[in-house]
Amino acid sequence: MSPSIRDRQDCRDCPSGDDLAGLIHGDIPERKQSELSEHVGECTSCQNRMEALATAGNAVLSSVVRHIDRDSPPSDSAFWKAIGKAESDATQVFIPTLDVSDLKLDFLQPSDTPGRIGRVSTFDIVRVIGRGGMGVVLHAYDPSLSRDVAIKMLDPQLANNDVARQRFCREARSAAAVSHDNIVAVHQVNEDEKSGLPFIVMQLVNGESLEQRLKRVGKLSVAEAMRMGMQAAAGLAGAHSYGLIHRDIKPGNILLEAGTDKVKLTDFGLARAAEDLKLTRTGFVAGTPLYMAPEQARGDDIDHRVDLFSLGSVLYESLAGKPPFEGRTPLAVLRRVADEAHEPLRKINPAVPGWFEDVIDRLLDKDPKQRYDTAREVSEILACGVAELGSLSPLEVPSNPCSGPRSTSKLTRKAKHHVCFKTIGMMASVFVVGAIMGGAGVAEITPMFDSPTVATVVEDNKEPALASAALPPIDLGPNSREVLKAESGTVWSVAMTRDGSTLAMGIESGRVLLWDVANKRLKFDLHPEKADLLPAHAGTVWAVDFSADGSKLISASDDGTVKVWDLMNGKELKSLPVGRSIRSAAVSPSGNWVAVGDRFGTVRVFDLTEEKVIAEFEQGSTVNAVAFAPTALMMTLASAGTDGSVIIWDFASNRKRFALNAQSGGHSGPVYGLSFSPDATRLATSGWDKKIVLWDLETGTRLSTIEKAHDDGVWAVDFAPCGRLLASVGEDGKTKLWDSETGKLMKAFGRHTGTVHAARFSSDGQILATGGRDGSVRLWDIDCKP
Amino acid sequence: MAEAPLTRVTLLNRIKNGGDVDAWKEFVHLYGPVVYGFARKRGLQDADAADLMQEVLRSVSRNAEKMDYDPKRGTFRGWLYTVTRNKIYNFLSAQKNRPRSSGDPSSQERLESIPDRDSDDADWDVEYQRKLSAKAMERVKHEFQANTWQAFWSTAVEGRGAQEVGGELKMTSGAVYVAKSRVLSRLREEVQRLQAEADPW
Numbered sequence: 001m002s003p004s005i006r007d008r009q010d011c012r013d014c015p016s017g018d019d020l021a022g023l024i025h026g027d028i029p030e031r032k033q034s035e036l037s038e039h040v041g042e043c044t045s046c047q048n049r050m051e052a053l054a055t056a057g058n059a060v061l062s063s064v065v066r067h068i069d070r071d072s073p074p075s076d077s078a079f080w081k082a083i084g085k086a087e088s089d090a091t092q093v094f095i096p097t098l099d100v101s102d103l104k105l106d107f108l109q110p111s112d113t114p115g116r117i118g119r120v121s122t123f124d125i126v127r128v129i130g131r132g133g134m135g136v137v138l139h140a141y142d143p144s145l146s147r148d149v150a151i152k153m154l155d156p157q158l159a160n161n162d163v164a165r166q167r168f169c170r171e172a173r174s175a176a177a178v179s180h181d182n183i184v185a186v187h188q189v190n191e192d193e194k195s196g197l198p199f200i201v202m203q204l205v206n207g208e209s210l211e212q213r214l215k216r217v218g219k220l221s222v223a224e225a226m227r228m229g230m231q232a233a234a235g236l237a238g239a240h241s242y243g244l245i246h247r248d249i250k251p252g253n254i255l256l257e258a259g260t261d262k263v264k265l266t267d268f269g270l271a272r273a274a275e276d277l278k279l280t281r282t283g284f285v286a287g288t289p290l291y292m293a294p295e296q297a298r299g300d301d302i303d304h305r306v307d308l309f310s311l312g313s314v315l316y317e318s319l320a321g322k323p324p325f326e327g328r329t330p331l332a333v334l335r336r337v338a339d340e341a342h343e344p345l346r347k348i349n350p351a352v353p354g355w356f357e358d359v360i361d362r363l364l365d366k367d368p369k370q371r372y373d374t375a376r377e378v379s380e381i382l383a384c385g386v387a388e389l390g391s392l393s394p395l396e397v398p399s400n401p402c403s404g405p406r407s408t409s410k411l412t413r414k415a416k417h418h419v420c421f422k423t424i425g426m427m428a429s430v431f432v433v434g435a436i437m438g439g440a441g442v443a444e445i446t447p448m449f450d451s452p453t454v455a456t457v458v459e460d461n462k463e464p465a466l467a468s469a470a471l472p473p474i475d476l477g478p479n480s481r482e483v484l485k486a487e488s489g490t491v492w493s494v495a496m497t498r499d500g501s502t503l504a505m506g507i508e509s510g511r512v513l514l515w516d517v518a519n520k521r522l523k524f525d526l527h528p529e530k531a532d533l534l535p536a537h538a539g540t541v542w543a544v545d546f547s548a549d550g551s552k553l554i555s556a557s558d559d560g561t562v563k564v565w566d567l568m569n570g571k572e573l574k575s576l577p578v579g580r581s582i583r584s585a586a587v588s589p590s591g592n593w594v595a596v597g598d599r600f601g602t603v604r605v606f607d608l609t610e611e612k613v614i615a616e617f618e619q620g621s622t623v624n625a626v627a628f629a630p631t632a633l634m635m636t637l638a639s640a641g642t643d644g645s646v647i648i649w650d651f652a653s654n655r656k657r658f659a660l661n662a663q664s665g666g667h668s669g670p671v672y673g674l675s676f677s678p679d680a681t682r683l684a685t686s687g688w689d690k691k692i693v694l695w696d697l698e699t700g701t702r703l704s705t706i707e708k709a710h711d712d713g714v715w716a717v718d719f720a721p722c723g724r725l726l727a728s729v730g731e732d733g734k735t736k737l738w739d740s741e742t743g744k745l746m747k748a749f750g751r752h753t754g755t756v757h758a759a760r761f762s763s764d765g766q767i768l769a770t771g772g773r774d775g776s777v778r779l780w781d782i783d784c785k786p
Numbered sequence: 787m788a789e790a791p792l793t794r795v796t797l798l799n800r801i802k803n804g805g806d807v808d809a810w811k812e813f814v815h816l817y818g819p820v821v822y823g824f825a826r827k828r829g830l831q832d833a834d835a836a837d838l839m840q841e842v843l844r845s846v847s848r849n850a851e852k853m854d855y856d857p858k859r860g861t862f863r864g865w866l867y868t869v870t871r872n873k874i875y876n877f878l879s880a881q882k883n884r885p886r887s888s889g890d891p892s893s894q895e896r897l898e899s900i901p902d903r904d905s906d907d908a909d910w911d912v913e914y915q916r917k918l919s920a921k922a923m924e925r926v927k928h929e930f931q932a933n934t935w936q937a938f939w940s941t942a943v944e945g946r947g948a949q950e951v952g953g954e955l956k957m958t959s960g961a962v963y964v965a966k967s968r969v970l971s972r973l974r975e976e977v978q979r980l981q982a983e984a985d986p987w
Contacts, residue, residue, distance in 0.1 A: 041960025
C-alpha cells in the first residue's frame with residue numbers, strides 16, 4: 001500500500017465538509033481545487049466523505065448505480081418483445097376494445113367435430129379472430145363448400161338492442177351487394193336460429209391489416225403506399241357506386257392479402273350502427289377520431305367524401321409513421337382534425353414526391369367540397385404514379401405522374417390527370433387495366449414475349465416510360481426456357497430434385513411452392529399442420545433443399561423454424577425451432593444437417609434427426625449466407641457476414657480454418673453469396689461491392705476477382721456441376737455465367753424484372769434456376785456437362 | 787372534459803383519462819422493467835417474467851378507469867407492487883401444481899420458503915430506484931464533459947480503481963474521485979426530481 005494513504009485519525013490536513021462540498025459544486029478557486037483534489041486522491045476517508053456528501057439523502061444511490069449497465073435484459077430476452085407489445089397497446093386512442101378472453105361464447109352451439117369450439121348454423125367455428133365495434137369475428141369452416149370463412153356476429157351484448165340489430169342487418173345486406181376485388185366479399189347474411197343472433201359470412205382474408213403492418217415496420221415505402229392507396233381508393237370507388245359509405249376507414253380496416261399485399265377493405269358500413277348506438281349511450285363521439293373527417297366529427301351531414309378524408313389520413317400515416325392529427329384524448333384529436341393544419345408530409349418524409357403530397361393534402365382538406373369528387377379519380381391518379389414506378393428502379397420515384405410541371409390550380413390539375421389517363425392508354429393498356437382493377441400491380445406483368453415496348457418500360461430505368469415510348473429495345477439476351485410464375489412475393493430460394501422433376505421455391509411471404517417442372521404445374525403449396533390457409537412459414541423462406549434421396553424437402557425461415565416436409569403428400573413432418581432472427585440457412589449434401597445464420601452473428605449447425613445443435617460459432621456480424629462444402633471436404637461450412645467477413649469452419653473439430661476478409665483481398669462490404677466448387681478446391685463469394693472473388697480452399701488465399709461483375713450488389717453465386725461455369729445473379733436483375741478459371745463472361749440474361757436473389761444449377765448441369773423479386777423462377781438452358 | 791387548470795396533471799391522471807398515448811408509453815417504460823426485474827429476482831425465468839410483466843401492465847390499462855386503490859391507503863406504486871406480488875404468487879403456485887417433470891425445482895423451493903416480506907419490499911424498491919437512476923443518468927449525461935462522465939462510469943458503474951481509470955483518462959486519481967462525486971451529486975438531484983414527478987401515484 002502506498003505510504004501516503006492516511007487514516008482519519010492521523011489526518012490533520014483533511015479538508016472540512018464545506019471544502020469537500022465546494023469541490024463537488026466547483027465553486028472554489030482553481031488552485032484550491034487542485035490542492036484539495038490531490039489530497040482526496042490519496043486519502044480514503046476523504047474519498048468516502050465526499051461521496052457521502054454527494055449522495056446525501058439517497059442511501060442506495062451508490063449501490064444502485066453499481067453495474068447498472070448490466071441491468072438491461074440481454075437482446076434476446078423476451079422482455080423486449082413484451083415491452084413492445086405493452087407499448088403498442090397504447091396506440092389505440094379510442095376506447096379500448098374488450099379482451100377476447102372476456103368474451104363468453106355461450107351463443108355457440110356445441111360442435112360434433114373435434115377441435116372446433118362450437119357451431120353457428122351450419123358453420124364450424126375454429127377460433128375467435130377478434131372483437132370490436134359491435135361484432136365478434138370468428139374463423140369458421142363451411143363444410144358444405146369445404147372452405148374457410150370469416151363470420152361476423154352481432155355482439156351478444158347488443159342482441160336485445162333492436163336499433164343495433166336492424167342497422168347491423170341493413171348495412172350487412174348492402175355490403176353483400178357490393179362486389180369488388182378490393183373489398184372483402186360477403187357471402188351471406190343470416191340469423192342463427194338458436195341464438196337469434198344475426199351474422200355475416202365473409203371471405204376470410206389471409207394476411208394482416210395495415211395497422212399490424214405499420215406496427216411492424218413503422219411506415220411504408222412510397223411505392224407501397226401508392227399501390228395501397230390506389231387499391232383502397234378503387235375499393236372505395238366500388239362501394240360508393242353502390243351508395244355505401246364506409247365511415248370508418250382506418251389502418252385496422254384495410255387488410256393486405258398475404259403474398260400480394262392486395263388491399264381488401266373490410267368492416268363496411270357496420271360502423272354506422274355502432275356509432276349511433278354509442279352516441280345515444282354515452283354522448284361521446286365513438287369510433288376512431290384519428291382518421292375521422294371534420295364534418296363527421298362535428299356530426300354534420302356527411303357524404304362519401306368522408307371516406308376520402310380518412311383515406312388521406314391513412315396515406316399520411318403510412319408515409320409519415322404517425323397519423324396527421326394526434327392528441328392526448330379523443331376530443332383533443334378531434335379538435336385538431338377540425339381546426340388545425342397537419343404537419344407537411346414532406347417535412348417528415350422527404351422521399352414522398354411533391355405531387356403525391358399534393359394528393360394527400362387535397363384529401364385532407366377540411367372542406368369536403370375542396371377534396372376530390374370521387375374515389376375513382378384518386379384511384380386513377382395513383383395508378384398513373386404506380387405505372388411510372390414500375391418502369392423505374394425501386395430507389396427512384398416518379399417526379400410527377402404523367403409528366404408536365406406541377407400546377408396549383410385545381411382546374412389544371414384535373415385536366416392534367418385526364419391527359420395522363422389517355423397517355424397511359426397509348427401504352428401497354430394491360431398495365432392500366434391490371435392496376436385499376438386492383439390487381440397486385442406492376443409485379444404481375446412479367447414479360448413473356450419479346451415485345452420491345454414492354455421491354456422498354458421494364459428495362460429502361462433512366463427516364464419515365466411515358467415520355468419515351470420510342471427507345472430502342474435493350475438486348476435482354478436469350479430467353480429462358482421456362483418461367484414459373486408464383487406471383488406471391490419475392491423468391492429467395494430455389495432447389496431442384498436430383499432428377500430435375502420437382503422444383504421448390506422459398507418465398508418472402510413464407511410460402512413454399514413445389515412445382516412439377518415438366519408440366520409447369522404447381523404440385524404443392526405447403527401448409528403447416530391443420531392450417532390450410534396459412535403459408536408454410538410465418539416469414540421469409542431463406543433456404544429450401546431436398547434430402548439426398550429426394551423424398552423430403554427441408555425449409556428454413558425467418559420465423560425461426562426449420563421444417564421438414566414429405567414430398568409425397570406435402571405434409572409437414574417436423575418443425576424445429578432454431579432461434580430467432582434467422583437470416584440465412586443451408587442444408588448439407590446428405591440432408592441431415594442444417595446450418596443457420598442469424599442477425600446476432602451466430603452460426604449454428606443442427607442435426608435434423610437428433611434435433612439438436614451440434615456446433616456453434618461467432619461470425620461477428622449478421623450472417624447473410626451459409627453453405628456446406630461438398631462431401632469431399634467433410635463437415636466443412638462457410639459463412640458470410642455483413643462486415644465483409646467470410647469464414648470457413650471445420651465443425652467436426654470445432655475450429656476456424658480460414659477467415660477471409662478485406663485484408664486478404666476480399667469484400668469491402670456485406671457478403672451475400674457463397675458457393676463451393678464441386679471438387680471442393682475453391683470457394684466463390686459475392687457481395688455488395690459488386691465483386692465476385694474466388695478463393696483457394698487449401699491455402700485460404702485469393703485466386704482471382706471479377707470486379708464489377710454486376711451493376712449493383714451480387715446476391716448469389718453458384719458453381720455448375722461441371723466445375724468450370726459459375727453463375728451469378730444480382731440486384732441489377734441480371735443472371736450471368738462466367739468461366740470460373742479465366743473470369744470471362746460467357747453469357748448474360750436479363751429477363752427478370754427486379755433483383756434476382758437465388759441461383760441454383762440442376763444436378764446434371766443442364767438447367768440453371770433463378771428467382772427473385774418479380775415473384776417468378778426462370779429456368780435457363782446451360783451447356784456444361786460435369 | 788377540460789382539465790381544471792389548478793390540478794397537477796400527473797401521469798396517473800393522464801392514464802386514467804384514457805387515450806393518452808404518451809403517458810401510457812412513459813408508464814410502460816418506467817414500470818415495465820421494474821416489474822420484470824422484480825419477477826426475475828423472485829425466480830421467474832426470462833419468458834415467464836416477460837409474460838408476467840405484460841399481464842401486470844395489461845391489468846393496469848384495463849383497470850385504468852376504475853383504478854381500485856385508495857390514495858389515502860398508499861401510493862399507486864404500492865398498489866402496483868401488490869398486484870405484481872400476487873400475480874407472481876399465483877404463477878409460482880400454478881407451477882407447483884404442475885406434474886413433476888415440467889416443474890422447475892428452484893421455483894418450487896422459492897414457493898415453499900415463504901418470501902420474507904421485508905426482503906420483498908426492499909427488492910421492489912431497489913428495482914424502482916434502479917429504473918429511476920437509469921432514467922436520471924440518461925437525462926444528466928450530456929451535462930458533463932466526456933472525461934468526467936467516463937471517470938464516473940468506470941469507477942461507480944464498472945467498479946474499477948481510480949488510479950487505473952485516471953491513468954487511462956490522463957486525470958489524477960483525485961480528479962477521478964471528484965468527477966465521480968460530481969456526477970453522483972447531480973444524479974441524486976435528478977432522482978429526487980423524478981421521484982417528485984412520479985410521487986402522487
